[in-house]
Amino acid sequence: MKLTTLLLLPLSTSTAFTLASARSRSAPLRMGLFQSLFSSMSKSYPPPCVMGDESLMSPKAHGTSPSPVQKDLRWNCDFSTADRICNFNRHYAEHAGYWTSTSFLNEEGDKEINFYDSNTGKLLFTAPKGRTFEQFVAESKSHGWPSFRDEETNWDYVRVLPDGETVSVDGTHLGHNLPDGKGNRYCINLVCVAGKPVDGEL
Template sequence: MRILPTLFLFLPSILAWSGSDISRRAFFQSSGAAVFLGATAPANAVGGQIRYGDESIMVQKEHGTSAAPVQSDLLYGVDKQLADRICNYNRRFAELGGYFQKTSFEDTVLNAQGPITFYDSVTGKPLFVAPKNRSAEDFVKESRKHGWPSFRDDEVVWENVRVLRNSGETVSLDGTHLGHNLPDGKGNRYCINLVSIAGKPTGSV
C-alpha cells in the first residue's frame, strides 16, 4: 500500500481546536487514509507494531472519557484548561498547530542527554519515549513540519496506548485523547497533542 505524504499537507490549518466542524478524525475518515497493519507488542515494551483498541476505551467516565481531571502542574508550560478539554472532553479537535513551539518542549528535547519519556497528562503513565532511532534534531524537525509532536512506532509505549481501528484516533488505555495516527511514506506517524502528554510520572504528583 502506498501512502502519499502530500495527503496531509493541509492538516495544520484545518485541524486545530476551533468551532469548525472539520476535525482530524473527520479528515482521516473522509480521506481514506489507511492505518498500517500490525500485531501485538510485548507488555512493558517501548516500540513494536501497532496495537488496536475499540470504542469501549473512550466511554464516558467520572470526568469525560477519563476518571479524573488532568494533573494540576503539567510540564512544558502547557495550559491546564486546554489540556483538560482536549484530553477528557474531546474526540475530534486538537491544540493549534505549532502550539508546542510556544512551550519549553523543544528546549527540553534538544538539551536532553537521551530520549525523554512523555507521560499521560491525566494518569502519569508513560506513553511515548523519544527520540529513538533518530536524533533529537530530526524529532523536532518532523514535529515542526506537521505542527504537532510526531512519534513513530519505535517510540510508543504500547502497554498504555491504543489506536482505534476505524478512525485512527490514538488514545491511552485510561481514556485520554492523545491525537491521531496519520501514516506517511515512512509508516505510522502519531500526531499527538502536547497537552495530552505533559504529565508527571505516577508517584511524583
C-alpha cells in the same frame, strides 16, 4: 441541457493532513475536517501497533477519563486546554505549532525524553529512538505536532482506534496516527502527554 461531469479524486493521507493543518492554523483547536476525512477510512494497522475499540472512550467520571489532567503540567502546558482536549474531545487539537510555544525546546535536548499521560502519569512515549533529537524536532515541526514512531510508543498503555485516533487505555485522547512512507506516525498533542510520572513510571 448541458451536463457537467465532476471528477472526484481521493485524497492521499499527506494531502488530507495538509488540509487539516491549514484548517488548524486558521482555527485553533479545530480538527473536525481532519476527523471527517478519516472517519470513513477505518482500518487495522499492522504490529507493533496495538488496536483498541470505542469502549476505551466510553463516558467516565470526567469526560472520557476517570479524572482531570494533573494541575502542574510539564513545559508550562495550559491546564484548561489540556483538560478539554484530553477528556472532552474526539475531534479537536491544540493549534498546529503550539508545542513550540511552550518551554519544551528550551528544556529538552540530546537525550531520550519520557512523555507521560497528562491524566494518569503513565508512560506513553519515549523519544527520540532510532533518530536524533534534531530529527525528531524537524519532523514534529514539519507536521505541527510532536510526531512519534512505533518504536517510541509504549504499547502497554497506548491504543489506536480503527479511524486512526490514538488514545490511552484510560480514555485520554492523544492525537491521530497519520502513516507516511516510513510507517506509522503518531501526531500527538503535547498537552496530552505533559504529565508527571506516577510511582513506578520513571
